Amino acid sequence: xxxxxxxxxxxxxxxxxxxxxxxxxxHNIEPKKMVAPWAAIEFSSFSNEPESLGENPCYLEExxxxxxxxxxxxxxxADLEMHSQAVQDAWVKWNDPSGKVKVVSxxxxxxxxxxxxLWYSAIVGLRYEYRYFN
Numbered sequence: 852x853x854x855x856x857x858x859x860x861x862x863x864x865x866x867x868x869x870x871x872x873x874x875x876x877x878h879n880i881e882p883k884k885m886v887a888p889w890a891a892i893e894f895s896s897f898s899n900e901p902e903s904l905g906e907n908p909c910y911l912e913e914x915x916x917x918x919x920x921x922x923x924x925x926x927x928x929a930d931l932e933m934h935s936q937a938v939q940d941a942w943v944k945w946n947d948p949s950g951k952v953k954v955v956s957x958x959x960x961x962x963x964x965x966x967x968x969l970w971y972s973a974i975v976g977l978r979y980e981y982r983y984f985n
Contacts, residue, residue: 853894853914857981860947861892861916868941872920872934883969885921888934893917902982912981917974919963924971935960935973942977952981 852858865874869890877891896914903909918938922930938960945954958976 853896854912854981857952858894860952869938871937887921887923889921891919907984910983910985914979916977918977919972919974921970921972924968931971931973935975938975951983952979954979
């Protein structure tokens with residue numbers, strides 16, 4: 852899982868960056884009560900290593916966010932493409948206000964595997980870097 856700083860940075864910026872898609876923490880909720888469009892983020896880090904030498908080195912955490920963009924099923928692909936594109940466009944070259952977190956690449960949407968038929972969804976990947984002193 853990504854560090855708390857990274858998770859907080861993205862969650863704080865979301866309403867301003869992607870106002871048309873509500874960000875939802877999908878743990879322990881009833882998805883049938885959700886109103887589309889909405890999105891959920893899976894935070895994943897794959898490295899966290901010192902980047903410099905010394906007593907107080909700079910660390911680099913690298914990871915990827917998997918943004919699951921969700922719309923109602925049965926309405927075709929246009930809404931899903933529109934909201935997924937909004938997520939992609941919002942995060943290209945994004946840096947958080949502290950300058951510690953930055954998005955280094957954004958992947959195109961990829962349709963998610965079919966579920967129970969209630970939702971139609973796609974995944975957008977956001978690779979990030981987080982530099983900090985410990």
